[in-house]
Amino acid sequence: MTRLRWIKRPLSRLAAISLLAGAIPSCSLEVVDPDIITPEDVADPASIPVVIAGLVGDFQVAVDEWILYGGLITDEFLTAGTFPTRREVQERQMLVANVSLNVDLWEPIHTNRFSADNAVQNLTPLVGDPEFEDQQELIQEGVAFGQYYGAYARVMLAEMWCQSILGGGEPEAVSYESAPLGPDERMQQALTLFQSAEASATAAGRPDVAVAARVGQARANMWLGNYAQAAAIADGVDPDFEFFSEYSSNDISQYNRIYTFTYGDGNDVIRWTVGDGTEPTRDFEKYAFYDEWVDLGLILAAAPNPPFQSFDSQIEVHLQLIHGLGNPPPTAAGQSSPIRIASGFEADIYRAEALYRAGDQAAAAALINSRITVPANNPFGKQFAPVAFTGSFEADIVEIGRAYQAGMWISGQRHGFFRRLFRNDGVDLFPQASPGRDTAFPIPNQELDNNPDLTQSCPSGPPYN
Numbered sequence: 001m002t003r004l005r006w007i008k009r010p011l012s013r014l015a016a017i018s019l020l021a022g023a024i025p026s027c028s029l030e031v032v033d034p035d036i037i038t039p040e041d042v043a044d045p046a047s048i049p050v051v052i053a054g055l056v057g058d059f060q061v062a063v064d065e066w067i068l069y070g071g072l073i074t075d076e077f078l079t080a081g082t083f084p085t086r087r088e089v090q091e092r093q094m095l096v097a098n099v100s101l102n103v104d105l106w107e108p109i110h111t112n113r114f115s116a117d118n119a120v121q122n123l124t125p126l127v128g129d130p131e132f133e134d135q136q137e138l139i140q141e142g143v144a145f146g147q148y149y150g151a152y153a154r155v156m157l158a159e160m161w162c163q164s165i166l167g168g169g170e171p172e173a174v175s176y177e178s179a180p181l182g183p184d185e186r187m188q189q190a191l192t193l194f195q196s197a198e199a200s201a202t203a204a205g206r207p208d209v210a211v212a213a214r215v216g217q218a219r220a221n222m223w224l225g226n227y228a229q230a231a232a233i234a235d236g237v238d239p240d241f242e243f244f245s246e247y248s249s250n251d252i253s254q255y256n257r258i259y260t261f262t263y264g265d266g267n268d269v270i271r272w273t274v275g276d277g278t279e280p281t282r283d284f285e286k287y288a289f290y291d292e293w294v295d296l297g298l299i300l301a302a303a304p305n306p307p308f309q310s311f312d313s314q315i316e317v318h319l320q321l322i323h324g325l326g327n328p329p330p331t332a333a334g335q336s337s338p339i340r341i342a343s344g345f346e347a348d349i350y351r352a353e354a355l356y357r358a359g360d361q362a363a364a365a366a367l368i369n370s371r372i373t374v375p376a377n378n379p380f381g382k383q384f385a386p387v388a389f390t391g392s393f394e395a396d397i398v399e400i401g402r403a404y405q406a407g408m409w410i411s412g413q414r415h416g417f418f419r420r421l422f423r424n425d426g427v428d429l430f431p432q433a434s435p436g437r438d439t440a441f442p443i444p445n446q447e448l449d450n451n452p453d454l455t456q457s458c459p460s461g462p463p464y465n
Contacts, residue, residue, distance in 0.1 A: 048135070048142045051119050055112075059149045060245055062112035063339065063412060064257035065105045066156050068272060070415035073438070075431045077262070078282045080273040080310035080317065090282065093436025096457045102444035105160075113153035113166065119146035140204035144197050148213055151193035152341075155216070158187040158223065159416035162440040162458035162465060165451060179453050180443070183423070184224060191220035212243040215342040218350045223420050231354035234347035239371075242379070243342040249332035256337045258410060259323040263334055269311045274299055274318040281314065283433040289402055290318075296382045298322065298409070322380070322410050345371055345379055345407040353400050361389045361396075372406040379407045394427055401429065423465065439465050 071077040072089045079086045085100035094101065123142045126132050132139060157164040163180040181189075194216040201209035214233055221230035248254040261271045277286030293299045300319040308317040323337040348371055356364035365387050371377045372384040384406045387399040404413055421427040422439055430439055442457040458465075 048123070048138050051123075051142050052145050055116055055119060055145050055149050056245070058108075058112040058115045059152065060247070061257075062108040062153065062156065063245065063341065065108055066160070067258055067339070067410060067412040068261060069101070069105050069441075070160065070412055071410060072272065073430070073441075074414045074418055075275065075285060075287050076410060076414055077272040078275040078279065078285060078315070079271065080312055080315040081271040082312050086271075088436075090285075090434070091436050092430065092434040092438040094438050094442055096442045096445050096448065098442075098444065101441055102446055105441070106444050106446075109153055109156050110166075113150055113157075116146045116148075116150035116153060119143070120150060137204050140200050141206055141209075144200035144204050144206060144209050144213075147193045147197035147200055148209055148216070151190045151197060151213070151216055151220075154186050154190035154193065155219065155416070156412075158183040158190060159419055160441050161443065163443065165443070165447060165454060182459075183419075183440075187220050187223045191217055191224070194220060208243060211237055211241055212342040215241075215243070215347050218347055219416075222350055222353070223416065225424055227354040227357050231351045234350045234354075237344050237347035239344040239348060239377070241342075241344040241347075242340055244338040244340055246338045247336045249335040255335040256323055256339065258339070259334045259337050262320050262410075263324040264308060269309050270317055271311050273310060273315060274320055276301065276316075276318050279315060283431070283435070285431050285433050288398075289405060292385065293409075296380075296384070298380060298382065320410060340379060340408075340411055343379060343407065345377075346413075349400070349403050349407070352403065356389070356396065356400065361391070364400075365389055368400070368403045372403055380409075382406070393425070397421060397425070397427060398429065419465075 068077070069089055072079060072086065073092060079090045083100060085098045088094045088098055089101070120143055123139050123146065126139045127136065127143065161183070163182050164186055165180045194213045198210045198213040198217070201207070201213060214237055218230040218234040218237075221227070221233065247256040247259075252260075260268065262273065264270050274287050274290065275282060275285040276290055277284050279285070287293070287299075290299065294301050298321055300321055303317040303319040305317065308319055310317055323339070324334040348367060352364045352367040355361075355367065369386045373386050375381045375383050378384070384402075387396075387403060389396045389399060401414075401417060404417055408414075418429050419439055421429060428439075430437075440458070443454065444457075448454055448457060
């Protein structure tokens with residue numbers, strides 16, 4: 001089990017830049033372009049752990065929003081607030097002028113990508129440099145984390161957007177890409193970076209990051225339709241492997257934001273809840289596995305009010321118990337609840353789906369059931385119902401999707417899975433009660449206004465795909 005120690009978010013990137021560039025006085029508000037870092041700036045090895053901490057902090061901001069909004073456009077969550085911009089996501093009819101998508105999602109993901117790419121660019125020239133002979137493992141570790149988080153940012157861009165550019169996130173210092181790339185091209189970039197991250201992590205003596213990068217390679221290959229390659233890569237991952245990012249209850253800025261939004265922090269109301277199919281203002285949307293998850297103790301149906309109250313008081317709370325650690329009311333343990341971002345379970349479900357697609361339904365079912373029906377073999381420690389394939393691809397893929405959720409619920413998996421099926425197989429598992437039919441997010445107005453080579457948010461127009 002590997003946990004990534006999280007550093008206080010508001011300070012992480014600023015601290016990394018100031019230590020490396022030596023250009024920000026302790027009480028100055030001056031904005032410094034981080035791409036001016038030179039090899040001399042990183043001569044002190046003490047600065048490199050701060051760079052890594054900054055990468056971890058930027059990633060956490062991005063991954064929290066990725067999970068929240070990805071869960072909203074699928075059926076993992078309902079919005080329990082009144083923001084119309086979030087309702088657009090819930091209803092799958094998003095406007096390019098959606099401020100929430102720009103500020104909450106697009107900018108944090110690009111900030112993550114920008115800082116990761118910047119770290120790789122500035123640390124890579126030091127690899128093998130005899131002047132830094134005693135610091136090579138530390139430098140390689142910084143490169144590995146930069147490559148890993150840069151790859152993950154591109155996974156987010158590929159899975160969530162109809163197309164994307166490598167701009168945004170740094171309004172004071174951004175170089176817009178001349179042309180946008182589609183999801184497959186972006187995912188290919190992620191695959192290449194995951195491969196590089198594995199090599200760098202191995203050189204740095206960080207086998208945990210190397211294995212996490214292998215899981216990332218399997219995920220990218222699944223998206224690209226390289227199912228056999230994905231299975232071969234996943235086959236080398238230990239079934240018990242887990243790679244976490246970690247939060248803290250020290251300060252609200254360090255909380256697991258998913259927990260705060262879906263569980264409350266003891267002082268705030270809930271903004272995201274789970275649909276049980278009874279709320280008319282939310283199109284009667286119901287999480288696909290709601291009943292089974294309630295029976296297993298993963299959802300608390302009709303949570304008591306107080307202490308669980310939605311921002312929109314008309315919305316009843318159905319409480320997810322993954323990031324609350326199954327222990328209501330809100331606690332410090334929930335605020336520091338870690339998020340699993342790669343695992344041997346994930347690798348095995350990729351292998352199982354690849355087996356199914358290759359025609360070996362029996363082997364696929366056996367592998368899935370060995371993980372989901374044995375509590376000790378799945379991350380949630382529950383005895384889920386076994387899969388039972390019928391031979392109908394559309395019916396069976398729902399069962400495979402249930403297997404994904406049995407170990408990867410609320411981890412940023414579902415939207416990418418839905419879009420992959422929609423684009424590669426023509427199978428639409430998105431909530432059908434929603435009035436809109438968007439399957440991906442539009443590039444926001446900020447980018448349309450700043451990039452003269454970007455003429456439209458999505459090449460096919462609505463519905464975004």
